[in-house]
Amino acid sequence: MTVAPRRSWDENGGGSSMSVDRTQEMAGGDEKVTTAAAAASYPVAPGYRLNVRSGPGTNYSVVRVLSEGARVRINCQTTGTRVSGPYGTSNIWNNIGSGQYVSDAYIYTGSDGYVAPRC
Numbered sequence: 001m002t003v004a005p006r007r008s009w010d011e012n013g014g015g016s017s018m019s020v021d022r023t024q025e026m027a028g029g030d031e032k033v034t035t036a037a038a039a040a041s042y043p044v045a046p047g048y049r050l051n052v053r054s055g056p057g058t059n060y061s062v063v064r065v066l067s068e069g070a071r072v073r074i075n076c077q078t079t080g081t082r083v084s085g086p087y088g089t090s091n092i093w094n095n096i097g098s099g100q101y102v103s104d105a106y107i108y109t110g111s112d113g114y115v116a117p118r119c
Contacts, residue, residue, distance in 0.1 A: 040073070040074070040115070041071045041072065041073050042071060042072055042073075042074060042094075042107050042108055042109050042115075043069070043070070043071050043107070043108050044066050044068070044069070044070045044071070044072065044102075044106060044107060044108075045085065045086040045087060045106045045107070045108065046068070046069070047068060048068065048085075048086070048106055049065050049066065049067060049068055050065065050066040050070070050102055050103075050106050050107075051065055051066075051102075052064045052065065052066060052096065052100045052101065052102055053100075053101050053102070054099050054100070054101070055080070055099075055101055056078050056079065056080025056081070056093030056095075056101045056119075057080040057081035057093070057101075058081045058083065059081065060101070063099065063100060064100075066102070072094065072096045072102060072107060073096060074094040074095065074096060074107075074109070074115065074116040075094075075095045075096065075097070075116065075119075076094075076095045076116050076117050076118060076119035077092050077093065077094050077095065077104065077114050077115070077116050077117070077118060077119065078092075078093055078095065078101075078118060078119040079091050079092065079093070080092075080093040080101070080103075081093075081103075083103040083105045083106075084105060085103060085105030085106040086105070086106065087104070087105050087106065087107070087108060087109075088105060088112060089105060090103065090104045090105045090112070092104035092113075092114065094107055094116070095119050
């Protein structure tokens with residue numbers, strides 16, 4: 001049996017890119033392909049430095065600041081403080097890491113709704 005990990009990047013329109021990890025398992029001439037992970041990357045609104053907060057709201061502390069042109073991977077989404085930004089007004093907050101949340105109003109996801117599982 002041979003196991004060969006593969007990673008590829010694909011620009012998928014709307015300014016987001018996707019990383020796909022997959023494993024191919026070959027035994028006796030049969031090929032089995034399973035998707036290990038797929039995570040889209042979304043851009044912060046142009047011209048903005050974005051506060052990353054410890055929870056889903058403006059009342060949570062700032063843990064770091066994303067630079068202009070940064071991209072984020074959204075692990076999950078939850079509701080929180082309603083925020084107005086360049087992509088409208090939203091109460092959706094994107095979890096981008098352990099204890100790290102950014103307002104969806106500043107992330108171009110191509111949707112006004114959820115694009116990831118709920119936290």
